[in-house]
Amino acid sequence: MSHSQKRRTANFFIFILLAIGAIFMIAPLLWMLTTSVKDQQDVFALPPxxxxxxxxxxxxAEIWEKGPLLTGITNSLIVALSVTIVGTFTSSLAAFSFAKLKFPHKNKIFLLLLSAIMIPYPAVMIPQFIMFSELGWVDTLLPLIVPGLFGNIVMIFFIRQYLVSVPNEIIEAAKIDGSSYFRLFSTITFPLIKPAVAAQLILWFMGIWNDYLAPIIYLNSPENQTLQLVIANYNATYAIQTDYPLIMAASIIALLPVLITFLVFQKQIIESVAISGVKG
Incomplete structure:
Protein backbone atom coordinates (compact mmCIF):
# COMPACT_ATOMS: atom_id res chain seq x y z
CA MET A 1 0.00 0.00 0.00
CA SER A 2 1.41 3.39 -1.06
CA HIS A 3 1.81 6.34 1.25
CA SER A 4 -1.10 8.22 -0.34
CA GLN A 5 -3.39 5.19 0.07
CA LYS A 6 -2.42 4.85 3.73
CA ARG A 7 -3.12 8.52 4.24
CA ARG A 8 -6.55 8.26 2.58
CA THR A 9 -7.39 5.22 4.71
CA ALA A 10 -6.33 7.00 7.89
CA ASN A 11 -8.36 10.09 6.92
CA PHE A 12 -11.38 7.87 6.24
CA PHE A 13 -11.27 6.30 9.71
CA ILE A 14 -10.72 9.71 11.32
CA PHE A 15 -13.76 11.03 9.44
CA ILE A 16 -15.86 8.07 10.65
CA LEU A 17 -14.82 8.66 14.27
CA LEU A 18 -15.54 12.38 14.04
CA ALA A 19 -18.91 11.69 12.40
CA ILE A 20 -19.87 9.30 15.22
CA GLY A 21 -18.81 11.89 17.79
CA ALA A 22 -20.84 14.58 15.98
CA ILE A 23 -23.92 12.33 16.05
CA PHE A 24 -23.62 11.83 19.80
CA MET A 25 -23.25 15.59 20.30
CA ILE A 26 -26.03 16.73 17.94
CA ALA A 27 -28.59 13.99 18.66
CA PRO A 28 -29.63 15.33 22.12
CA LEU A 29 -30.14 18.81 20.66
CA LEU A 30 -32.25 17.43 17.81
CA TRP A 31 -34.27 15.37 20.29
CA MET A 32 -34.86 18.49 22.41
CA LEU A 33 -36.01 20.42 19.33
CA THR A 34 -38.35 17.71 18.04
CA THR A 35 -39.74 17.06 21.53
CA SER A 36 -40.73 20.72 21.83
CA VAL A 37 -43.09 20.34 18.85
CA LYS A 38 -44.53 16.94 19.81
CA ASP A 39 -47.77 16.06 21.48
CA GLN A 40 -47.35 14.89 25.10
CA GLN A 41 -48.27 11.31 24.17
CA ASP A 42 -45.68 11.20 21.37
CA VAL A 43 -42.86 11.87 23.85
CA PHE A 44 -43.28 8.39 25.34
CA ALA A 45 -44.08 6.57 22.08
CA LEU A 46 -42.32 3.28 21.42
CA PRO A 47 -40.39 3.03 19.22
CA PRO A 48 -39.31 6.66 19.72
CA ALA A 61 -46.65 30.54 22.83
CA GLU A 62 -47.65 28.82 26.05
CA ILE A 63 -44.26 29.14 27.78
CA TRP A 64 -44.64 32.93 28.02
CA GLU A 65 -47.83 32.47 30.04
CA LYS A 66 -46.67 29.66 32.34
CA GLY A 67 -43.88 31.55 34.06
CA PRO A 68 -41.74 34.73 34.09
CA LEU A 69 -39.68 33.65 31.08
CA LEU A 70 -39.25 37.14 29.65
CA THR A 71 -38.16 38.45 33.05
CA GLY A 72 -35.62 35.64 33.33
CA ILE A 73 -34.22 36.40 29.87
CA THR A 74 -33.97 40.11 30.72
CA ASN A 75 -32.16 39.45 34.00
CA SER A 76 -29.76 36.97 32.38
CA LEU A 77 -28.98 39.46 29.61
CA ILE A 78 -28.34 42.24 32.15
CA VAL A 79 -25.92 40.04 34.08
CA ALA A 80 -24.19 38.43 31.09
CA LEU A 81 -23.75 41.57 28.99
CA SER A 82 -22.64 43.87 31.81
CA VAL A 83 -20.13 41.35 33.15
CA THR A 84 -18.69 40.24 29.82
CA ILE A 85 -18.41 43.73 28.30
CA VAL A 86 -16.90 45.51 31.30
CA GLY A 87 -15.06 42.41 32.57
CA THR A 88 -13.48 41.75 29.16
CA PHE A 89 -12.20 45.33 29.05
CA THR A 90 -10.66 45.15 32.53
CA SER A 91 -9.26 41.65 31.87
CA SER A 92 -7.62 42.84 28.65
CA LEU A 93 -6.07 45.82 30.44
CA ALA A 94 -4.74 43.55 33.19
CA ALA A 95 -3.36 41.07 30.66
CA PHE A 96 -1.63 43.89 28.76
CA SER A 97 -0.10 45.17 31.99
CA PHE A 98 1.22 41.76 33.00
CA ALA A 99 2.54 41.02 29.50
CA LYS A 100 4.09 44.30 28.37
CA LEU A 101 4.51 46.72 31.26
CA LYS A 102 7.22 46.75 33.91
CA PHE A 103 6.31 47.26 37.56
CA PRO A 104 7.59 45.83 40.88
CA HIS A 105 6.71 42.22 41.74
CA LYS A 106 4.78 41.76 38.49
CA ASN A 107 5.33 38.00 38.28
CA LYS A 108 4.55 37.45 41.97
CA ILE A 109 1.26 39.31 41.67
CA PHE A 110 0.38 37.31 38.56
CA LEU A 111 1.13 34.01 40.32
CA LEU A 112 -0.96 35.17 43.28
CA LEU A 113 -3.88 35.77 40.91
CA LEU A 114 -3.44 32.35 39.32
CA SER A 115 -3.39 30.69 42.73
CA ALA A 116 -6.97 31.88 43.23
CA ILE A 117 -8.03 29.38 40.54
CA MET A 118 -7.07 26.55 42.88
CA ILE A 119 -9.62 27.68 45.48
CA PRO A 120 -12.97 25.98 44.76
CA TYR A 121 -16.05 28.17 44.78
CA PRO A 122 -17.78 26.22 47.62
CA ALA A 123 -14.87 27.20 49.89
CA VAL A 124 -15.66 30.91 49.53
CA MET A 125 -19.41 30.57 48.98
CA ILE A 126 -20.48 31.09 52.61
CA PRO A 127 -18.10 34.02 53.41
CA GLN A 128 -19.11 35.67 50.14
CA PHE A 129 -22.80 35.24 50.92
CA ILE A 130 -22.31 36.77 54.40
CA MET A 131 -20.46 39.73 52.90
CA PHE A 132 -23.15 40.40 50.29
CA SER A 133 -25.85 39.91 52.92
CA GLU A 134 -24.23 42.58 55.11
CA LEU A 135 -24.23 44.91 52.11
CA GLY A 136 -27.93 44.23 51.51
CA TRP A 137 -27.30 42.78 48.06
CA VAL A 138 -29.08 39.45 48.55
CA ASP A 139 -32.05 39.01 46.19
CA THR A 140 -30.55 41.53 43.77
CA LEU A 141 -28.43 41.05 40.64
CA LEU A 142 -25.46 42.88 42.18
CA PRO A 143 -23.70 39.76 43.61
CA LEU A 144 -23.76 38.27 40.11
CA ILE A 145 -22.52 41.43 38.39
CA VAL A 146 -20.05 43.31 40.60
CA PRO A 147 -17.35 40.60 41.06
CA GLY A 148 -17.12 40.00 37.32
CA LEU A 149 -16.62 43.67 36.52
CA PHE A 150 -13.05 43.44 37.84
CA GLY A 151 -12.05 40.76 35.34
CA ASN A 152 -11.72 37.04 34.87
CA ILE A 153 -8.52 35.27 35.94
CA VAL A 154 -8.72 32.66 33.17
CA MET A 155 -9.21 35.39 30.55
CA ILE A 156 -6.30 37.40 31.96
CA PHE A 157 -4.04 34.34 31.79
CA PHE A 158 -5.14 33.41 28.24
CA ILE A 159 -4.74 36.93 26.82
CA ARG A 160 -1.43 37.45 28.63
CA GLN A 161 -0.02 34.28 27.07
CA TYR A 162 -1.30 35.49 23.71
CA LEU A 163 0.37 38.88 24.18
CA VAL A 164 3.74 37.38 25.09
CA SER A 165 4.23 36.45 21.42
CA VAL A 166 3.63 40.06 20.29
CA PRO A 167 7.06 41.64 19.60
CA ASN A 168 8.12 44.17 22.21
CA GLU A 169 9.64 46.30 19.43
CA ILE A 170 6.13 47.37 18.38
CA ILE A 171 5.41 48.64 21.89
CA GLU A 172 8.79 50.34 22.22
CA ALA A 173 8.42 52.10 18.86
CA ALA A 174 5.01 53.45 19.89
CA LYS A 175 6.48 54.66 23.20
CA ILE A 176 9.19 56.56 21.32
CA ASP A 177 6.48 58.22 19.23
CA GLY A 178 4.93 59.50 22.46
CA SER A 179 1.96 57.13 22.78
CA SER A 180 0.34 56.88 26.18
CA TYR A 181 -0.12 53.47 27.80
CA PHE A 182 -3.86 53.52 27.12
CA ARG A 183 -3.25 54.41 23.46
CA LEU A 184 -0.71 51.59 23.28
CA PHE A 185 -3.43 49.25 24.42
CA SER A 186 -6.38 50.60 22.45
CA THR A 187 -4.81 51.29 19.04
CA ILE A 188 -1.89 48.85 18.85
CA THR A 189 -2.38 45.94 21.23
CA PHE A 190 -6.14 45.37 21.24
CA PRO A 191 -6.47 44.89 17.45
CA LEU A 192 -3.82 42.17 17.69
CA ILE A 193 -5.65 40.25 20.43
CA LYS A 194 -9.20 40.53 19.05
CA PRO A 195 -9.42 36.80 18.19
CA ALA A 196 -8.25 35.78 21.66
CA VAL A 197 -10.63 38.24 23.32
CA ALA A 198 -13.56 37.03 21.20
CA ALA A 199 -12.86 33.40 22.05
CA GLN A 200 -12.71 34.09 25.77
CA LEU A 201 -15.73 36.40 25.66
CA ILE A 202 -17.96 33.74 24.11
CA LEU A 203 -16.83 31.15 26.65
CA TRP A 204 -17.40 33.56 29.52
CA PHE A 205 -20.80 34.59 28.18
CA MET A 206 -21.84 30.93 27.93
CA GLY A 207 -20.65 30.27 31.48
CA ILE A 208 -22.61 33.22 32.91
CA TRP A 209 -25.71 32.49 30.83
CA ASN A 210 -25.78 28.85 31.97
CA ASP A 211 -24.82 29.56 35.58
CA TYR A 212 -27.25 28.04 38.06
CA LEU A 213 -25.37 27.82 41.37
CA ALA A 214 -24.77 31.54 42.06
CA PRO A 215 -28.29 32.69 41.09
CA ILE A 216 -29.96 30.03 43.25
CA ILE A 217 -27.87 31.20 46.23
CA TYR A 218 -28.62 34.92 45.94
CA LEU A 219 -31.96 35.25 44.12
CA ASN A 220 -35.33 34.50 45.71
CA SER A 221 -37.98 36.74 44.15
CA PRO A 222 -39.42 35.60 40.78
CA GLU A 223 -38.88 39.08 39.31
CA ASN A 224 -35.14 38.85 40.06
CA GLN A 225 -34.50 35.28 38.92
CA THR A 226 -32.30 34.57 35.92
CA LEU A 227 -33.35 32.36 33.04
CA GLN A 228 -31.77 29.19 34.40
CA LEU A 229 -33.79 29.46 37.61
CA VAL A 230 -36.96 30.02 35.60
CA ILE A 231 -36.20 26.89 33.51
CA ALA A 232 -35.53 24.93 36.72
CA ASN A 233 -38.92 26.02 38.05
CA TYR A 234 -40.52 24.92 34.79
CA ASN A 235 -38.86 21.54 35.21
CA ALA A 236 -39.97 21.17 38.82
CA THR A 237 -43.54 22.18 38.04
CA TYR A 238 -44.31 20.60 34.68
CA ALA A 239 -42.17 17.45 34.77
CA ILE A 240 -44.68 16.05 37.28
CA GLN A 241 -47.38 16.70 34.70
CA THR A 242 -45.16 15.05 32.02
CA ASP A 243 -45.41 18.24 29.98
CA TYR A 244 -41.95 17.74 28.49
CA PRO A 245 -42.74 19.60 25.23
CA LEU A 246 -43.23 22.79 27.25
CA ILE A 247 -39.97 22.26 29.16
CA MET A 248 -38.08 21.59 25.92
CA ALA A 249 -39.59 24.67 24.26
CA ALA A 250 -38.38 26.82 27.15
CA SER A 251 -34.94 25.17 26.91
CA ILE A 252 -34.75 25.96 23.19
CA ILE A 253 -35.48 29.63 23.93
CA ALA A 254 -32.74 29.58 26.58
CA LEU A 255 -30.30 28.08 24.06
CA LEU A 256 -30.87 30.66 21.32
CA PRO A 257 -28.79 33.58 22.73
CA VAL A 258 -25.73 31.36 23.16
CA LEU A 259 -26.17 29.93 19.67
CA ILE A 260 -26.58 33.38 18.13
CA THR A 261 -23.52 34.68 19.99
CA PHE A 262 -21.44 31.78 18.70
CA LEU A 263 -22.61 32.31 15.11
CA VAL A 264 -21.71 36.01 15.31
CA PHE A 265 -18.22 35.40 16.74
CA GLN A 266 -17.37 32.06 15.10
CA LYS A 267 -14.89 33.67 12.69
CA GLN A 268 -12.89 35.17 15.56
CA ILE A 269 -13.00 31.92 17.55
CA ILE A 270 -11.75 29.84 14.61
CA GLU A 271 -9.06 32.42 13.89
CA SER A 272 -7.97 32.32 17.53
CA VAL A 273 -7.63 28.53 17.46
CA ALA A 274 -5.76 28.61 14.15
CA ILE A 275 -3.30 31.30 15.24
CA SER A 276 -2.72 29.61 18.60
CA GLY A 277 -1.95 26.36 16.78
CA VAL A 278 0.58 28.08 14.49
CA LYS A 279 2.26 29.83 17.41
CA GLY A 280 2.39 26.64 19.45
Missing amino acids: KWIPDIFHWDKY
Missing part, protein backbone atom coordinates in the same frame (compact mmCIF):
# COMPACT_ATOMS: atom_id res chain seq x y z
CA LYS A 49 -40.43 9.06 17.02
CA TRP A 50 -37.74 11.54 16.07
CA ILE A 51 -40.02 13.49 13.74
CA PRO A 52 -43.65 13.89 14.87
CA ASP A 53 -46.50 13.40 12.42
CA ILE A 54 -47.91 16.83 13.29
CA PHE A 55 -45.81 19.75 14.50
CA HIS A 56 -47.35 21.45 17.54
CA TRP A 57 -45.95 24.97 17.89
CA ASP A 58 -48.40 26.03 20.60
CA LYS A 59 -45.90 25.32 23.40
CA TYR A 60 -43.72 28.20 22.19
Whole structure:
Protein backbone atom coordinates (compact mmCIF):
# COMPACT_ATOMS: atom_id res chain seq x y z
CA MET A 1 0.00 0.00 0.00
CA SER A 2 1.41 3.39 -1.06
CA HIS A 3 1.81 6.34 1.25
CA SER A 4 -1.10 8.22 -0.34
CA GLN A 5 -3.39 5.19 0.07
CA LYS A 6 -2.42 4.85 3.73
CA ARG A 7 -3.12 8.52 4.24
CA ARG A 8 -6.55 8.26 2.58
CA THR A 9 -7.39 5.22 4.71
CA ALA A 10 -6.33 7.00 7.89
CA ASN A 11 -8.36 10.09 6.92
CA PHE A 12 -11.38 7.87 6.24
CA PHE A 13 -11.27 6.30 9.71
CA ILE A 14 -10.72 9.71 11.32
CA PHE A 15 -13.76 11.03 9.44
CA ILE A 16 -15.86 8.07 10.65
CA LEU A 17 -14.82 8.66 14.27
CA LEU A 18 -15.54 12.38 14.04
CA ALA A 19 -18.91 11.69 12.40
CA ILE A 20 -19.87 9.30 15.22
CA GLY A 21 -18.81 11.89 17.79
CA ALA A 22 -20.84 14.58 15.98
CA ILE A 23 -23.92 12.33 16.05
CA PHE A 24 -23.62 11.83 19.80
CA MET A 25 -23.25 15.59 20.30
CA ILE A 26 -26.03 16.73 17.94
CA ALA A 27 -28.59 13.99 18.66
CA PRO A 28 -29.63 15.33 22.12
CA LEU A 29 -30.14 18.81 20.66
CA LEU A 30 -32.25 17.43 17.81
CA TRP A 31 -34.27 15.37 20.29
CA MET A 32 -34.86 18.49 22.41
CA LEU A 33 -36.01 20.42 19.33
CA THR A 34 -38.35 17.71 18.04
CA THR A 35 -39.74 17.06 21.53
CA SER A 36 -40.73 20.72 21.83
CA VAL A 37 -43.09 20.34 18.85
CA LYS A 38 -44.53 16.94 19.81
CA ASP A 39 -47.77 16.06 21.48
CA GLN A 40 -47.35 14.89 25.10
CA GLN A 41 -48.27 11.31 24.17
CA ASP A 42 -45.68 11.20 21.37
CA VAL A 43 -42.86 11.87 23.85
CA PHE A 44 -43.28 8.39 25.34
CA ALA A 45 -44.08 6.57 22.08
CA LEU A 46 -42.32 3.28 21.42
CA PRO A 47 -40.39 3.03 19.22
CA PRO A 48 -39.31 6.66 19.72
CA LYS A 49 -40.43 9.06 17.02
CA TRP A 50 -37.74 11.54 16.07
CA ILE A 51 -40.02 13.49 13.74
CA PRO A 52 -43.65 13.89 14.87
CA ASP A 53 -46.50 13.40 12.42
CA ILE A 54 -47.91 16.83 13.29
CA PHE A 55 -45.81 19.75 14.50
CA HIS A 56 -47.35 21.45 17.54
CA TRP A 57 -45.95 24.97 17.89
CA ASP A 58 -48.40 26.03 20.60
CA LYS A 59 -45.90 25.32 23.40
CA TYR A 60 -43.72 28.20 22.19
CA ALA A 61 -46.65 30.54 22.83
CA GLU A 62 -47.65 28.82 26.05
CA ILE A 63 -44.26 29.14 27.78
CA TRP A 64 -44.64 32.93 28.02
CA GLU A 65 -47.83 32.47 30.04
CA LYS A 66 -46.67 29.66 32.34
CA GLY A 67 -43.88 31.55 34.06
CA PRO A 68 -41.74 34.73 34.09
CA LEU A 69 -39.68 33.65 31.08
CA LEU A 70 -39.25 37.14 29.65
CA THR A 71 -38.16 38.45 33.05
CA GLY A 72 -35.62 35.64 33.33
CA ILE A 73 -34.22 36.40 29.87
CA THR A 74 -33.97 40.11 30.72
CA ASN A 75 -32.16 39.45 34.00
CA SER A 76 -29.76 36.97 32.38
CA LEU A 77 -28.98 39.46 29.61
CA ILE A 78 -28.34 42.24 32.15
CA VAL A 79 -25.92 40.04 34.08
CA ALA A 80 -24.19 38.43 31.09
CA LEU A 81 -23.75 41.57 28.99
CA SER A 82 -22.64 43.87 31.81
CA VAL A 83 -20.13 41.35 33.15
CA THR A 84 -18.69 40.24 29.82
CA ILE A 85 -18.41 43.73 28.30
CA VAL A 86 -16.90 45.51 31.30
CA GLY A 87 -15.06 42.41 32.57
CA THR A 88 -13.48 41.75 29.16
CA PHE A 89 -12.20 45.33 29.05
CA THR A 90 -10.66 45.15 32.53
CA SER A 91 -9.26 41.65 31.87
CA SER A 92 -7.62 42.84 28.65
CA LEU A 93 -6.07 45.82 30.44
CA ALA A 94 -4.74 43.55 33.19
CA ALA A 95 -3.36 41.07 30.66
CA PHE A 96 -1.63 43.89 28.76
CA SER A 97 -0.10 45.17 31.99
CA PHE A 98 1.22 41.76 33.00
CA ALA A 99 2.54 41.02 29.50
CA LYS A 100 4.09 44.30 28.37
CA LEU A 101 4.51 46.72 31.26
CA LYS A 102 7.22 46.75 33.91
CA PHE A 103 6.31 47.26 37.56
CA PRO A 104 7.59 45.83 40.88
CA HIS A 105 6.71 42.22 41.74
CA LYS A 106 4.78 41.76 38.49
CA ASN A 107 5.33 38.00 38.28
CA LYS A 108 4.55 37.45 41.97
CA ILE A 109 1.26 39.31 41.67
CA PHE A 110 0.38 37.31 38.56
CA LEU A 111 1.13 34.01 40.32
CA LEU A 112 -0.96 35.17 43.28
CA LEU A 113 -3.88 35.77 40.91
CA LEU A 114 -3.44 32.35 39.32
CA SER A 115 -3.39 30.69 42.73
CA ALA A 116 -6.97 31.88 43.23
CA ILE A 117 -8.03 29.38 40.54
CA MET A 118 -7.07 26.55 42.88
CA ILE A 119 -9.62 27.68 45.48
CA PRO A 120 -12.97 25.98 44.76
CA TYR A 121 -16.05 28.17 44.78
CA PRO A 122 -17.78 26.22 47.62
CA ALA A 123 -14.87 27.20 49.89
CA VAL A 124 -15.66 30.91 49.53
CA MET A 125 -19.41 30.57 48.98
CA ILE A 126 -20.48 31.09 52.61
CA PRO A 127 -18.10 34.02 53.41
CA GLN A 128 -19.11 35.67 50.14
CA PHE A 129 -22.80 35.24 50.92
CA ILE A 130 -22.31 36.77 54.40
CA MET A 131 -20.46 39.73 52.90
CA PHE A 132 -23.15 40.40 50.29
CA SER A 133 -25.85 39.91 52.92
CA GLU A 134 -24.23 42.58 55.11
CA LEU A 135 -24.23 44.91 52.11
CA GLY A 136 -27.93 44.23 51.51
CA TRP A 137 -27.30 42.78 48.06
CA VAL A 138 -29.08 39.45 48.55
CA ASP A 139 -32.05 39.01 46.19
CA THR A 140 -30.55 41.53 43.77
CA LEU A 141 -28.43 41.05 40.64
CA LEU A 142 -25.46 42.88 42.18
CA PRO A 143 -23.70 39.76 43.61
CA LEU A 144 -23.76 38.27 40.11
CA ILE A 145 -22.52 41.43 38.39
CA VAL A 146 -20.05 43.31 40.60
CA PRO A 147 -17.35 40.60 41.06
CA GLY A 148 -17.12 40.00 37.32
CA LEU A 149 -16.62 43.67 36.52
CA PHE A 150 -13.05 43.44 37.84
CA GLY A 151 -12.05 40.76 35.34
CA ASN A 152 -11.72 37.04 34.87
CA ILE A 153 -8.52 35.27 35.94
CA VAL A 154 -8.72 32.66 33.17
CA MET A 155 -9.21 35.39 30.55
CA ILE A 156 -6.30 37.40 31.96
CA PHE A 157 -4.04 34.34 31.79
CA PHE A 158 -5.14 33.41 28.24
CA ILE A 159 -4.74 36.93 26.82
CA ARG A 160 -1.43 37.45 28.63
CA GLN A 161 -0.02 34.28 27.07
CA TYR A 162 -1.30 35.49 23.71
CA LEU A 163 0.37 38.88 24.18
CA VAL A 164 3.74 37.38 25.09
CA SER A 165 4.23 36.45 21.42
CA VAL A 166 3.63 40.06 20.29
CA PRO A 167 7.06 41.64 19.60
CA ASN A 168 8.12 44.17 22.21
CA GLU A 169 9.64 46.30 19.43
CA ILE A 170 6.13 47.37 18.38
CA ILE A 171 5.41 48.64 21.89
CA GLU A 172 8.79 50.34 22.22
CA ALA A 173 8.42 52.10 18.86
CA ALA A 174 5.01 53.45 19.89
CA LYS A 175 6.48 54.66 23.20
CA ILE A 176 9.19 56.56 21.32
CA ASP A 177 6.48 58.22 19.23
CA GLY A 178 4.93 59.50 22.46
CA SER A 179 1.96 57.13 22.78
CA SER A 180 0.34 56.88 26.18
CA TYR A 181 -0.12 53.47 27.80
CA PHE A 182 -3.86 53.52 27.12
CA ARG A 183 -3.25 54.41 23.46
CA LEU A 184 -0.71 51.59 23.28
CA PHE A 185 -3.43 49.25 24.42
CA SER A 186 -6.38 50.60 22.45
CA THR A 187 -4.81 51.29 19.04
CA ILE A 188 -1.89 48.85 18.85
CA THR A 189 -2.38 45.94 21.23
CA PHE A 190 -6.14 45.37 21.24
CA PRO A 191 -6.47 44.89 17.45
CA LEU A 192 -3.82 42.17 17.69
CA ILE A 193 -5.65 40.25 20.43
CA LYS A 194 -9.20 40.53 19.05
CA PRO A 195 -9.42 36.80 18.19
CA ALA A 196 -8.25 35.78 21.66
CA VAL A 197 -10.63 38.24 23.32
CA ALA A 198 -13.56 37.03 21.20
CA ALA A 199 -12.86 33.40 22.05
CA GLN A 200 -12.71 34.09 25.77
CA LEU A 201 -15.73 36.40 25.66
CA ILE A 202 -17.96 33.74 24.11
CA LEU A 203 -16.83 31.15 26.65
CA TRP A 204 -17.40 33.56 29.52
CA PHE A 205 -20.80 34.59 28.18
CA MET A 206 -21.84 30.93 27.93
CA GLY A 207 -20.65 30.27 31.48
CA ILE A 208 -22.61 33.22 32.91
CA TRP A 209 -25.71 32.49 30.83
CA ASN A 210 -25.78 28.85 31.97
CA ASP A 211 -24.82 29.56 35.58
CA TYR A 212 -27.25 28.04 38.06
CA LEU A 213 -25.37 27.82 41.37
CA ALA A 214 -24.77 31.54 42.06
CA PRO A 215 -28.29 32.69 41.09
CA ILE A 216 -29.96 30.03 43.25
CA ILE A 217 -27.87 31.20 46.23
CA TYR A 218 -28.62 34.92 45.94
CA LEU A 219 -31.96 35.25 44.12
CA ASN A 220 -35.33 34.50 45.71
CA SER A 221 -37.98 36.74 44.15
CA PRO A 222 -39.42 35.60 40.78
CA GLU A 223 -38.88 39.08 39.31
CA ASN A 224 -35.14 38.85 40.06
CA GLN A 225 -34.50 35.28 38.92
CA THR A 226 -32.30 34.57 35.92
CA LEU A 227 -33.35 32.36 33.04
CA GLN A 228 -31.77 29.19 34.40
CA LEU A 229 -33.79 29.46 37.61
CA VAL A 230 -36.96 30.02 35.60
CA ILE A 231 -36.20 26.89 33.51
CA ALA A 232 -35.53 24.93 36.72
CA ASN A 233 -38.92 26.02 38.05
CA TYR A 234 -40.52 24.92 34.79
CA ASN A 235 -38.86 21.54 35.21
CA ALA A 236 -39.97 21.17 38.82
CA THR A 237 -43.54 22.18 38.04
CA TYR A 238 -44.31 20.60 34.68
CA ALA A 239 -42.17 17.45 34.77
CA ILE A 240 -44.68 16.05 37.28
CA GLN A 241 -47.38 16.70 34.70
CA THR A 242 -45.16 15.05 32.02
CA ASP A 243 -45.41 18.24 29.98
CA TYR A 244 -41.95 17.74 28.49
CA PRO A 245 -42.74 19.60 25.23
CA LEU A 246 -43.23 22.79 27.25
CA ILE A 247 -39.97 22.26 29.16
CA MET A 248 -38.08 21.59 25.92
CA ALA A 249 -39.59 24.67 24.26
CA ALA A 250 -38.38 26.82 27.15
CA SER A 251 -34.94 25.17 26.91
CA ILE A 252 -34.75 25.96 23.19
CA ILE A 253 -35.48 29.63 23.93
CA ALA A 254 -32.74 29.58 26.58
CA LEU A 255 -30.30 28.08 24.06
CA LEU A 256 -30.87 30.66 21.32
CA PRO A 257 -28.79 33.58 22.73
CA VAL A 258 -25.73 31.36 23.16
CA LEU A 259 -26.17 29.93 19.67
CA ILE A 260 -26.58 33.38 18.13
CA THR A 261 -23.52 34.68 19.99
CA PHE A 262 -21.44 31.78 18.70
CA LEU A 263 -22.61 32.31 15.11
CA VAL A 264 -21.71 36.01 15.31
CA PHE A 265 -18.22 35.40 16.74
CA GLN A 266 -17.37 32.06 15.10
CA LYS A 267 -14.89 33.67 12.69
CA GLN A 268 -12.89 35.17 15.56
CA ILE A 269 -13.00 31.92 17.55
CA ILE A 270 -11.75 29.84 14.61
CA GLU A 271 -9.06 32.42 13.89
CA SER A 272 -7.97 32.32 17.53
CA VAL A 273 -7.63 28.53 17.46
CA ALA A 274 -5.76 28.61 14.15
CA ILE A 275 -3.30 31.30 15.24
CA SER A 276 -2.72 29.61 18.60
CA GLY A 277 -1.95 26.36 16.78
CA VAL A 278 0.58 28.08 14.49
CA LYS A 279 2.26 29.83 17.41
CA GLY A 280 2.39 26.64 19.45
